[in-house]
Amino acid sequence: MNLHSLGFGQFFMSQIEDYEQEIDKIARVLAVHKGVLEVHNGEISAQARLPESINMQPTVGDFVLLDGLLDSDSLAVKQVYERKSLLQRMAAGNRSQVQPIAANVDYALIVTSMNDEFNLSRLERYLLAIQESGATPVVVLSKQDLCDNPDDYIEQVERIARGVQIIPISAPKKLGLDKLLSLLSPGATLVAIGSSGVGKSTLVNYICGEDMQKTQAISFFDKGSHTTTSRQMLQAANGSLVIDTPGMREFQPIVQAETISEAFDDIESKMPHCRYRNCSHTVEDGCAILKAIEAGDIDDRRWKNYQKMQREQDRRNQAFKQNSKLRWKKVHLDMRQRKKMEDRS
Numbered sequence: 001m002n003l004h005s006l007g008f009g010q011f012f013m014s015q016i017e018d019y020e021q022e023i024d025k026i027a028r029v030l031a032v033h034k035g036v037l038e039v040h041n042g043e044i045s046a047q048a049r050l051p052e053s054i055n056m057q058p059t060v061g062d063f064v065l066l067d068g069l070l071d072s073d074s075l076a077v078k079q080v081y082e083r084k085s086l087l088q089r090m091a092a093g094n095r096s097q098v099q100p101i102a103a104n105v106d107y108a109l110i111v112t113s114m115n116d117e118f119n120l121s122r123l124e125r126y127l128l129a130i131q132e133s134g135a136t137p138v139v140v141l142s143k144q145d146l147c148d149n150p151d152d153y154i155e156q157v158e159r160i161a162r163g164v165q166i167i168p169i170s171a172p173k174k175l176g177l178d179k180l181l182s183l184l185s186p187g188a189t190l191v192a193i194g195s196s197g198v199g200k201s202t203l204v205n206y207i208c209g210e211d212m213q214k215t216q217a218i219s220f221f222d223k224g225s226h227t228t229t230s231r232q233m234l235q236a237a238n239g240s241l242v243i244d245t246p247g248m249r250e251f252q253p254i255v256q257a258e259t260i261s262e263a264f265d266d267i268e269s270k271m272p273h274c275r276y277r278n279c280s281h282t283v284e285d286g287c288a289i290l291k292a293i294e295a296g297d298i299d300d301r302r303w304k305n306y307q308k309m310q311r312e313q314d315r316r317n318q319a320f321k322q323n324s325k326l327r328w329k330k331v332h333l334d335m336r337q338r339k340k341m342e343d344r345s
């Protein structure tokens with residue numbers, strides 16, 4: 001066991017300035033608690049403090065440089081390495097704050113159950129966030145044992161997620177496990193995301209093996225003292241790394257305009273065919289979108305979701321702009337204040 005068995009590779013090596021100095025002080029973040037990180041270097045785990053002056057806020061899956069060896073008494077994070085991928089969303093409740101979910105993920109499993117919980121618009125939103133993150137999305141359709149028509153669900157997903165692997169599973173019937181396991185390779189990182197109760201933790205236990213706690217090389221912190229409200233990384237018996245996340249009630253992905261355009265190309269490619277250049281696609285005669293919806297070429301649901309994501313993107317841009325304006329205002333005020341003080345002295 002070493003850092004490489006935790007997914008450390010060339011991408012991170014190339015960021016190391018002084019190999020001899022740094023390599024023994026690098027670790028991966030297993031969990032984040034208030035101001036304290038649980039880290040592991042493939043051999044031992046440790047806790048590290050998070051100074052306020054850090055270059056970026058670490059999250060589960062990050063590789064960090066510490067200020068000492070992992071067996072030191074008191075450790076702090078010195079640096080967070082650039083990420084291979086970063087899954088994030090807008091914080092629920094605070095519409096101008098970005099919340100990282102997991103870093104350096106290879107596969108992001110969107111878990112959704114084949115029952116009333118199933119929601120294509122939400123799935124679309126998860127898919128866009130993953131596309132933006134740099135990870136590969138996989139759709140896991142859970143609770144197949146409770147469903148009479150799994151093929152209906154699979155077809156619906158296929159329509160909105162072209163080229164994305166779809167894996168129907170049942171934990172009690174042990175269906176789909178082989179397909180899931182084929183994604184796992186030593187050092188690969190997976191994250192499971194989705195609403196509460198869809199079976200993420202069940203899936204993670206399923207992947208990691210029932211007797212995970214015993215077989216695992218990574219010794220995990222006492223689960224009893226941390227509630228399942230926090231994200232954490234576990235290691236499966238075959239050496240892949242799996243991140244469990246708490247259910248998300250509200251999911252606003254952070255996506256660039258280009259990502260939206262790419263994902264909704266079926267919609268945007270019709271817009272130039274509207275009769276009027278500035279068509280609002282609401283009431284106009286000769287609107288290609290309205291026509292396509294009417295003809296059933298575009299799903300009304302998908303159109304609404306597209307519009308919602310566009311609106312959210314506009315609002316985010318506004319909020320970010322506002323934030324940076326405020327920051328600059330403060331910088332200028334500080335500067336003026338300092339100048340005054342200097343003038344006086």
Ligand SMILES: Nc1nc2c(ncn2[C@@H]2O[C@H](COP(=O)(O)OP(=O)(O)OP(=O)(O)O)[C@@H](O)[C@H]2O)c(=O)[nH]1
Binds near residue numbers: 171195197198202203
């Ligand atoms: N019948 C059936 N039940 C399942 C399956 N997977 C999970 N469950 C059950 O669904 C319930 C919720 O499963 P969890 O794994 O805790 O769901 P979760 O997504 O981790 O939920 P949160 O931790 O709240 O986000 C549990 O009672 C599981 O036993 C499945 O494939 N079939």
Ligand SMILES: [Zn+2]
Binds near residue numbers: 288289290
């Ligand atoms: Zn139009």
